[in-house]
Amino acid sequence: MRAFLVACLAIVVVGTGGYFFLNAMQEPSGVAYATGGARISTSWVWRSVIGPNGADEPTTKTAQAGECDMRKTWQWIFVDFGKPDGESATCSASQ
Amino acid sequence: MIRIESRRSGINIVRFNAFERFVHWMTATCFIIMAVSGLNITFGKDVLLPLIGPTTFSSWTLAAKYAHNFLSFPFTLGVILIVLIWIAENIPNRVDVEWFKRGGGMVGQDRPPAYRFNGGQKGTYWIVVLGGTAAAVSGYLLMFPFYGTTIVGMQLAQVIHGVVAMLFVAAMLAHTYIGTIGMEGAFEAMGEGTVDLNWAKEHHSLWLEEEMARTGPDKLRRQPSATPAE
Numbered sequence: 001m002r003a004f005l006v007a008c009l010a011i012v013v014v015g016t017g018g019y020f021f022l023n024a025m026q027e028p029s030g031v032a033y034a035t036g037g038a039r040i041s042t043s044w045v046w047r048s049v050i051g052p053n054g055a056d057e058p059t060t061k062t063a064q065a066g067e068c069d070m071r072k073t074w075q076w077i078f079v080d081f082g083k084p085d086g087e088s089a090t091c092s093a094s095q
Numbered sequence: 096m097i098r099i100e101s102r103r104s105g106i107n108i109v110r111f112n113a114f115e116r117f118v119h120w121m122t123a124t125c126f127i128i129m130a131v132s133g134l135n136i137t138f139g140k141d142v143l144l145p146l147i148g149p150t151t152f153s154s155w156t157l158a159a160k161y162a163h164n165f166l167s168f169p170f171t172l173g174v175i176l177i178v179l180i181w182i183a184e185n186i187p188n189r190v191d192v193e194w195f196k197r198g199g200g201m202v203g204q205d206r207p208p209a210y211r212f213n214g215g216q217k218g219t220y221w222i223v224v225l226g227g228t229a230a231a232v233s234g235y236l237l238m239f240p241f242y243g244t245t246i247v248g249m250q251l252a253q254v255i256h257g258v259v260a261m262l263f264v265a266a267m268l269a270h271t272y273i274g275t276i277g278m279e280g281a282f283e284a285m286g287e288g289t290v291d292l293n294w295a296k297e298h299h300s301l302w303l304e305e306e307m308a309r310t311g312p313d314k315l316r317r318q319p320s321a322t323p324a325e
Binding site: 003006025032038 | 113117119124164165166167239245246248249286
């Protein structure tokens with residue numbers, strides 16, 4: 001019982017230390033969630049990790065309006081497993 | 096319930112010293128509070144909110160989240176101390192393989208020998224050490240968003256924290272059961288620090304032999320209130 005009571009006391013002491021530590025170290029959520037790390041990089045997708053035809057293929061030109069077919073919804077579901085047949089690298093990058 | 100087959104001897108032997116019990120209870124108390132507050136974060140909106148209403152739920156959840164954050168520090172300290180004080184006795188060995196082969200003494204009347212920690216307790220130890228480390232690291236990544244990680248790291252931390260914590264809670268429910276109502280005489284080890292000699296003979300015979308050889312029978316304590324075996 002004494003060990004438990006001392007443990008409770010230690011929890012209060014260390015927990016209070018934690019309170020001051022977090023007060024000093026944590027940023028307000030409005031700041032913490034506005035850093036560069038919080039931004040989704042459009043150049044990084046899972047297919048660049050798991051697929052042979054990565055999204056990191058160099059594309060030197062951008063697609064012109066009307067040059068590429070818009071992907072259908074079901075194609076977006078499987079987008080991480082590769083690009084639709086026949087789609088050029090330029091069109092993949094611009095989707 | 097697993098009973099002491101040869102009944103209580105009325106003689107106790109020290110199993111955990113005061114510091115070991117202190118570390119255990121510090122970690123356990125933090126774990127229970129963090130488990131409840133964590134489950135509230137995950138399921139509270141669906142389970143509690145309809146029952147207690149938005150005002151009470153908001154106050155409770157805010158307090159629970161603060162407790163979850165602040166108690167992570169004594170919990171982490173407890174896990175570190177658990178690693179330091181018990182790791183040498185929790186390295187798996189051949190005795191543990193035999194212990195598992197014989198069902199850990201939980202089936203039938205068989206009581207396989209064990210040192211200070213049996214195979215099951217060693218499993219619990221490594222769940223606490225590895226699960227506690229994973230929960231702490233992923234938890235601190237969530238408490239300090241985007242410190243040295245990107246949104247992908249944050250997503251991974253979220254998934255790891257949730258899955259590990261859920262499995263951790265399940266494992267500790269089993270640990271709590273066997274350490275309280277599941278086995279006669281087990282709670283005393285962490286409650287008072289001593290166990291009955293017959294309990295030690297039945298569940299940790301090799302440890303008892305070691306202790307007797309190390310300290311001799313002088314260290315045994317006769318319990319005035321206990322009923323000796325006939």
